[in-house]
Amino acid sequence: MEKRKEKEEIMEYLLLFEQFILEEKKPKGGLDKWFKEKWVDISKTNADGTHPPCGRDDADKGSYPKCRKVRVAARMTDKEKKASTRRKRKVEKEGSKGSGRKPNYAK
Secondary structure, three states: OHHHHHHHHHHHHHHHHHHHHHHHHOOOOHHHHHHHOOEEEOOOOOOOOOOOEOOOOOOOOOOOOOEEEHHHHHHOOHHHHHHHHHHHHHHHHHHOOOOOOOOOOOO
16 A cells, blocks of 8 residues: 555656656747847848848947848848838938937837
């Protein structure tokens, strides 16, 4: 009878441990996922046709980058990229009247 209880306790412990391991392997969403993704600036193009990583060195100069995930940018046509950048620049231009330079989000 004691051996049976011992086996049940061990089985219960193993099930809990297995559940813990499975929970650890689940992909985490939110910011964890967001930071691991690669983002590129679709408003610029390198000499080889790829896009540079998103961001800029000097935040006081120039326009804000139009960032997209690599896999999203790869599916966009050149015309879609230009239109998206154009919408963002238009919103930036309208938003700069007295409100200061802040990033603007355009779809």
